[in-house]
Amino acid sequence: LLTMDSRGCNRKLTVRCKEKELVAEVPGARYGHTMSMVQSRGKTACVLFGGRSYMPAGERTTESWNSVVDCPSQVFLFDLEFGCSSAHTLPELHDGQSFHVALSREDCVYFIGGHSLTSDSRPPRLFRLRVELLQGSPLLSCETLDTGLSISSAIVTRTGPSHKYIILGGYQSDSQKRME
Numbered sequence: 001l002l003t004m005d006s007r008g009c010n011r012k013l014t015v016r017c018k019e020k021e022l023v024a025e026v027p028g029a030r031y032g033h034t035m036s037m038v039q040s041r042g043k044t045a046c047v048l049f050g051g052r053s054y055m056p057a058g059e060r061t062t063e064s065w066n067s068v069v070d071c072p073s074q075v076f077l078f079d080l081e082f083g084c085s086s087a088h089t090l091p092e093l094h095d096g097q098s099f100h101v102a103l104s105r106e107d108c109v110y111f112i113g114g115h116s117l118t119s120d121s122r123p124p125r126l127f128r129l130r131v132e133l134l135q136g137s138p139l140l141s142c143e144t145l146d147t148g149l150s151i152s153s154a155i156v157t158r159t160g161p162s163h164k165y166i167i168l169g170g171y172q173s174d175s176q177k178r179m180e
Contacts, residue, residue, distance in 0.1 A: 001080065020080060025087040027076045028053055032098035032115075040107040040133040046078040047109050047131060050097040052117065070096020070117045075129065077138055092127060092142040095119070099152040103165055107131055113151035113170070122172065124148040 005014045033051030037044060054060075055067045073093045077086050093111075100114030111127040126148030132139040154170025171177055 020083055022078065022083050022085040024085045025076070026085050027074075027087070028071070030071050033071070034100060034102035034111070036102045036104035036109045038104055038107050038109060038131045038133075040131055043133040044080070045131065045133055045138070046080060047102075047104070047129065048076040048078070049074075049093075049102065049109070049111060049129075050100055050114065052096075052098045068117070070098060073097065075140060077131065077140070086138065088138075088140045090129075090140060090142040092144050093129075097125075101149075101151065101154050101156050101167060101170075103156060103158075105163055107133075112167070113149045113154070115152040115171075122150045122152050124150040 001018045001020050003016045003018070005016065006012070007014070027048055030051030030053045034049055036047045036049075038047055050073075051071045052068045053071050055064060055069050060067070073089070073096055075088045075090060075093065077088065078084070095116045096118060097111065097114035097116060101112040103110045103112070107130055109129045109131070111125070111129065113122060113125060115122050124147070126145040128143045128145055130141045130143075149167070150172050151167070151170040154167050156165050156167045158165050169177065
């Protein structure tokens, strides 16, 4: 957990890092994933999705020692207050997805684009993941929306208090950068 503390009149900013132990289903090491915050019913949770990791040690050979694979298309939910972690499999999220863009808004996370190693493609996808933080057990639902972007490795930022965002950069293909 990274926290920032601003004290006193000199506006000194202190950044603190604290490791939080998680219990239950903990995701493996990965890169190219997203981590988003959702708020539902007065509670807050982190959503982790996608990414790549090295091929499991038991499956590696001399030729594939440094090979990477798409992580399973599970959604991990973290309750940072209690340190609980849970893994969720949703039928709409069936392909591994890395280097996608994620936007969070209240109880929803939107996943845009991404790259799949299995198909070596950047399909134009847009998913809306809704997270209801119910008492006891969370409820997750996913919807595939009609329009999306064929993009990977882009950055996104929110523009002001309204729900408008700018997506910058990224790739449409291995040889074509997107600068719209």
